[in-house]
Amino acid sequence: MPAQPANARSIAYSVLTKLDENDSYANLLLPKTLSSVNLSDSDKSFVTDAVYGTLRWRLFLDSVIEAAHKKPLRTINAKLINVVRLGAYQWLFMNIAEYACVNETVNLARKRVGAQTSGFVNSLMRKIVSYDHHQWEVNITSRIRKAEGMSDEDLRIARQAVRFSHPQWVVRELKDAWDAAGYADNNITDNADDGVGTLGNQESARACENPIDAMLRVDNQPPAVTLCVRPSLADIDEVYDDVEENLHGSAQQGSLSPYALRIRGVNPQNIQSVREGRTGVEDEGSQIAALALTLATVESSTSGANEQWLDMCAGPGGKTALLASIASQKGAKISANEPHEHRRELVKDNLKAINTSTIGEITGINGVKFGELKPQYFDRILVDAPCSGLGALRRRPEARWRKSPDSIGQLSQLQHDLLGSALDALKPGGVVAYVTCSPVLAETRHVIDAILSERPDVSRVDVPSIMAKLNANIPLPAAKIDDQPRDMQLFEHIHDTDQMFISILKKNK
Numbered sequence: 001m002p003a004q005p006a007n008a009r010s011i012a013y014s015v016l017t018k019l020d021e022n023d024s025y026a027n028l029l030l031p032k033t034l035s036s037v038n039l040s041d042s043d044k045s046f047v048t049d050a051v052y053g054t055l056r057w058r059l060f061l062d063s064v065i066e067a068a069h070k071k072p073l074r075t076i077n078a079k080l081i082n083v084v085r086l087g088a089y090q091w092l093f094m095n096i097a098e099y100a101c102v103n104e105t106v107n108l109a110r111k112r113v114g115a116q117t118s119g120f121v122n123s124l125m126r127k128i129v130s131y132d133h134h135q136w137e138v139n140i141t142s143r144i145r146k147a148e149g150m151s152d153e154d155l156r157i158a159r160q161a162v163r164f165s166h167p168q169w170v171v172r173e174l175k176d177a178w179d180a181a182g183y184a185d186n187n188i189t190d191n192a193d194d195g196v197g198t199l200g201n202q203e204s205a206r207a208c209e210n211p212i213d214a215m216l217r218v219d220n221q222p223p224a225v226t227l228c229v230r231p232s233l234a235d236i237d238e239v240y241d242d243v244e245e246n247l248h249g250s251a252q253q254g255s256l257s258p259y260a261l262r263i264r265g266v267n268p269q270n271i272q273s274v275r276e277g278r279t280g281v282e283d284e285g286s287q288i289a290a291l292a293l294t295l296a297t298v299e300s301s302t303s304g305a306n307e308q309w310l311d312m313c314a315g316p317g318g319k320t321a322l323l324a325s326i327a328s329q330k331g332a333k334i335s336a337n338e339p340h341e342h343r344r345e346l347v348k349d350n351l352k353a354i355n356t357s358t359i360g361e362i363t364g365i366n367g368v369k370f371g372e373l374k375p376q377y378f379d380r381i382l383v384d385a386p387c388s389g390l391g392a393l394r395r396r397p398e399a400r401w402r403k404s405p406d407s408i409g410q411l412s413q414l415q416h417d418l419l420g421s422a423l424d425a426l427k428p429g430g431v432v433a434y435v436t437c438s439p440v441l442a443e444t445r446h447v448i449d450a451i452l453s454e455r456p457d458v459s460r461v462d463v464p465s466i467m468a469k470l471n472a473n474i475p476l477p478a479a480k481i482d483d484q485p486r487d488m489q490l491f492e493h494i495h496d497t498d499q500m501f502i503s504i505l506k507k508n509k
């Protein structure tokens with residue numbers, strides 16, 4: 001790859017520094033920054049890759065920098081750290097030539113931090129470019145040795161954390177979620193892998209990698225842009241033609257949701273039906289979570305036509321719009337609730353193409369109050385609960401470094417209370433779909449188990465059976481044990497969706 005103009009690197013550095021200082025989000029700050037500067041499209045792609053990649057691979061990069069420096073990161077001038085991370089990222093992940101990585105990083109350090117730093121940065125970068133990606137991977141993972149009291153699993157997790165650049169506690173949560181989800185493990189066993197990177201053929205290593213490695217690897221890859229072509233409002237062929245013929249991008253039907261279209265090379269805002277609210281940008285996992293609620297059997301007094309539906313935590317409204325387009329086909333009415341005003345406005349915008357006779361109330365209350373305010377009122381309720389978002393790390397490159405295990409406890413309590421309130425607001429015979437964009441057990445299965453242990457009036461519905469009806473090709477967990485109904489956890493590496501958790505509960509009649 002040829003060297004990029006110096007200002008692309010300088011812009012990437014400014015964005016990384018602002019993200020560190022203000023806790024802002026890369027997916028908001030980066031497009032805003034890029035729209036305010038005069039850069040070619042290829043430079044914009046360079047900045048996007050450099051910023052997102054440097055954020056995602058931070059632990060890997062810092063481990064390489066420390067190994068090359070032979071001292072802890074804190075001994076390096078704080079302003080230089082993002083300069084060197086950017087340089088190391090270009091060398092290890094962007095296939096940029098050695099001389100450009102070294103020289104441009106020295107230039108950036110000189111310009112943004114001071115001329116006195118050039119000697120240090122030059123010597124550090126020369127050490128970094130003396131090994132390639134795979135050599136560094138083996139180097140930094142094999143430096144992690146078994147400390148006293150560490151089990152084999154602890155060691156493997158510590159190495160996976162560095163190798164795939166995730167906090168250790170997140171790796172452990174993902175592993176626990178995978179172990180609990182009940183999918184068949186067709187690959188090599190965890191015990192055959194000590195967590196050190198391989199210097200062998202990468203493709204064959206990937207073909208038999210263990211499921212946690214596969215999951216962590218996919219977390220570091222940007223997801224496809226997926227559209228939801230809202231039923232009765234737009235037609236897949238119409239949107240396909242707009243993308244392929246008018247906008248010269250490419251489109252492919254999704255593999256799980258009948259309404260999904262994966263697109264490339266097109267800004268979704270340039271698609272006519274997106275601008276008109278007849279199509280939305282929505283991951284397939286979110287689509288099938290909403291569809292599962294519509295497919296569950298309701299046995300309330302109003303089941304069939306005239307059902308009342310509620311989306312209790314609706315903002316920004318992607319699932320509300322899909323539910324609403326189906327509600328309009330079925331003669332049901334949907335209400336939506338979102339306490340945060342700016343997100344409530346996004347819900348309204350998402351519903352702009354829906355027939356107003358389908359929309360009930362749009363409220364802005366704490367969902368925990370619904371049970372008291374509207375007891376036994378709704379037939380179907382979606383609780384797409386606020387959560388840690390650890391199932392969508394592909395989309396939020398900085399998120400993994402900002403979350404902490406402490407924040408999960410508070411979320412679990414709110415999730416429990418929202419679900420309890422939804423059950424109170426449900427008619428006997430009605431169903432609630434409890435959904436999170438997180439696989440963490442404390443936010444998923446443990447919330448459901450706690451509610452079921454408190455409420456004899458509620459029972460679990462078997463979600464994999466509903467999914468199998470929706471699409472015969474959806475990868476499903478292993479067969480039921482003792483005929484017990486199951487929740488379903490989606491995984492990026494097997495479903496190619498965000499890691500959504502879906503549970504459906506029915507209120508007994």
Ligand SMILES: C[S@@+](CC[C@H](N)C(=O)[O-])C[C@H]1O[C@@H](n2cnc3c(N)ncnc32)[C@H](O)[C@@H]1O
Nearest residue numbers: 313314315316317318319340366367384385386
């Ligand atoms: C995971 S998001 C929902 C995403 C949405 N269903 C969609 O598909 O576009 C969770 C939402 O819950 C909202 N929320 C937070 N606290 C809430 C509460 N106490 N009651 C209801 N909603 C809440 C958040 O503002 C956020 O918009």
